[in-house]
Amino acid sequence: MAARAFRDDFVWGTASSAYQIEGAVDVDGKGPSIWDVFVQEEGRIHENRDATVACEFYTRYKDDIRLMKECGMKAYRFSLNWTRILPEGIGRVNEKGIEFYNNVIDELIKNDIEPYITLFHWEFPYALHKKGGWLNDDVVDWFAEYAALVADRFSDRVNKFITINEPQCFIGLGYLKGCNAPGLSCLNADLFQMAHNALKAHGKAVQAIRAHAKQPVEVGFAPTGQISFPETLKPEDIEATRKHLFSCPEGLGNWTWNLAWWMDPVLLGKYPEDGMRMYEKYLPNFTPEDMKLISQPLDFLGQNIYNGEMIRAGKDKPWEIITKCAGFPKTSMNWPVAYECLYWGPKFISERYNHIPIYITENGMACHDTISLDGKVHDPNRIDFLARYLMRLKDAVADGVDVRGYFQWAFTDNFEWAEGYNERFGLVYVDFPTQKRIVKDSAAWYRHVIETNGKEL
Ligand code: BGC
Numbered sequence: 001m002a003a004r005a006f007r008d009d010f011v012w013g014t015a016s017s018a019y020q021i022e023g024a025v026d027v028d029g030k031g032p033s034i035w036d037v038f039v040q041e042e043g044r045i046h047e048n049r050d051a052t053v054a055c056e057f058y059t060r061y062k063d064d065i066r067l068m069k070e071c072g073m074k075a076y077r078f079s080l081n082w083t084r085i086l087p088e089g090i091g092r093v094n095e096k097g098i099e100f101y102n103n104v105i106d107e108l109i110k111n112d113i114e115p116y117i118t119l120f121h122w123e124f125p126y127a128l129h130k131k132g133g134w135l136n137d138d139v140v141d142w143f144a145e146y147a148a149l150v151a152d153r154f155s156d157r158v159n160k161f162i163t164i165n166e167p168q169c170f171i172g173l174g175y176l177k178g179c180n181a182p183g184l185s186c187l188n189a190d191l192f193q194m195a196h197n198a199l200k201a202h203g204k205a206v207q208a209i210r211a212h213a214k215q216p217v218e219v220g221f222a223p224t225g226q227i228s229f230p231e232t233l234k235p236e237d238i239e240a241t242r243k244h245l246f247s248c249p250e251g252l253g254n255w256t257w258n259l260a261w262w263m264d265p266v267l268l269g270k271y272p273e274d275g276m277r278m279y280e281k282y283l284p285n286f287t288p289e290d291m292k293l294i295s296q297p298l299d300f301l302g303q304n305i306y307n308g309e310m311i312r313a314g315k316d317k318p319w320e321i322i323t324k325c326a327g328f329p330k331t332s333m334n335w336p337v338a339y340e341c342l343y344w345g346p347k348f349i350s351e352r353y354n355h356i357p358i359y360i361t362e363n364g365m366a367c368h369d370t371i372s373l374d375g376k377v378h379d380p381n382r383i384d385f386l387a388r389y390l391m392r393l394k395d396a397v398a399d400g401v402d403v404r405g406y407f408q409w410a411f412t413d414n415f416e417w418a419e420g421y422n423e424r425f426g427l428v429y430v431d432f433p434t435q436k437r438i439v440k441d442s443a444a445w446y447r448h449v450i451e452t453n454g455k456e457l
Pocket residue numbers: 017020165166169224304362409416417425
């Protein structure tokens with residue numbers, strides 16, 4: 001067993017996405033994305049909110065980055081809003097948008113915070129959506145054009161890039177369930193085609209970033225998925241859990257919500273066999289060239305981990321999902337607090353995918369945070385949550401899993417997609433009517449974790 005310690009250069013950071021914080025959705029030449037259009041429809045977002053203002057990061061980025069520095073952050077994972085720099089998604093470049101991200105990058109570097117750029121965190125250009133979006137095979141080239149531009153303009157100062165955030169969610173919630181933009185419920189065959197195109201777009205973007213990079217860069221991918229963890233350490237429970245984690249869902253109503261369909265093609269060059277069998281009649285033709293494109297070698301795997309299911313070996317089936325106990329601990333999103341995920345997730349993923357370096361690119365919790373009479377925001381539940389999850393991550397490191405960094409989601413409270421402003425994930429409280437920031441207790445706690453490289457966990 002390795003020492004129970006994070007590596008000396010462990011990357012401690014926080015994360016966000018463009019649409020959730022920037023505001024300024026139609027200023028300085030920005031083009032519309034599917035989210036800008038979606039939020040305008042009555043009833044789509046909790047309380048009919050939108051992200052026109054969000055956290056005003058577009059104008060407050062200097063203050064927020066200073067606050068990040070004060071909170072001890074070493075790295076910041078943020079996404080670019082595709083239509084801020086390419087208003088129609090391809091073609092004409094909006095220099096004002098480039099200038100904004102240049103300013104953000106420069107400000108981060110000035111504050112010794114390393115930028116990690118995500119290219120796509122769900123704001124698909126509306127102009128390209130009207131041309132068929134992910135269903136149009138040209139999306140692979142559209143995304144590669146955008147990726148090349150990003151590398152051309154930003155890779156002189158940034159060397160960590162993540163192509164796509166959570167394909168499970170943007171395809172599953174946006175095109176299958178329809179609760180996220182663009183609010184569609186597509187046919188199965190179309191969904192599998194979109195998913196395949198998204199993976200090809202990822203592969204071509206990896207090539208484009210490398211080809212246009214101004215310095216050696218590291219490129220990764222940030223999928224998510226529910227993590228399975230075993231009830232006991234009995235070998236049969238562990239094996240059943242491993243199988244469950246990488247199995248594809250039988251029902252088509254929820255098929256996007258799994259790891260293997262998205263990660264096997266990228267990291268192993270093939271789709272999982274159980275999914276190939278179950279979904280056969282809906283699948284497009286997967287050519288060897290496609291699979292080669294999709295499986296471009298990656299420098300790291302980003303993994304967003306929030307929760308999961310407890311599993312035991314089944315009596316007459318491969319596994320059994322254990323029903324949660326009455327009153328089980330949960331976040332304000334009603335997601336179970338399942339800290340075992342941050343041990344078993346990285347461990348199983350590392351084993352299956354040839355010990356690729358892993359970053360936890362998102363983890364955190366939504367709480368019912370409020371400003372107390374003393375004017376502060378006390379969030380003991382978040383501290384407890386983060387401590388439990390990080391302790392288990394440290395155990396994974398001790399067991400030899402190559403975990404390079406951890407990005408807490410999120411730095412500030414923000415626009416939580418269809419939940420609007422109903423859910424607060426931040427280390428920093430945002431009083432939305434005044435835009436005042438209040439550093440929560442958890443931020444001070446996390447700062448100490450960072451300063452001590454997690455020694456006390
Ligand atoms: C997404 C974030 C989101 C967070 C909490 C992740 O699925 O990448 O954009 O805010 O979870 O729901």
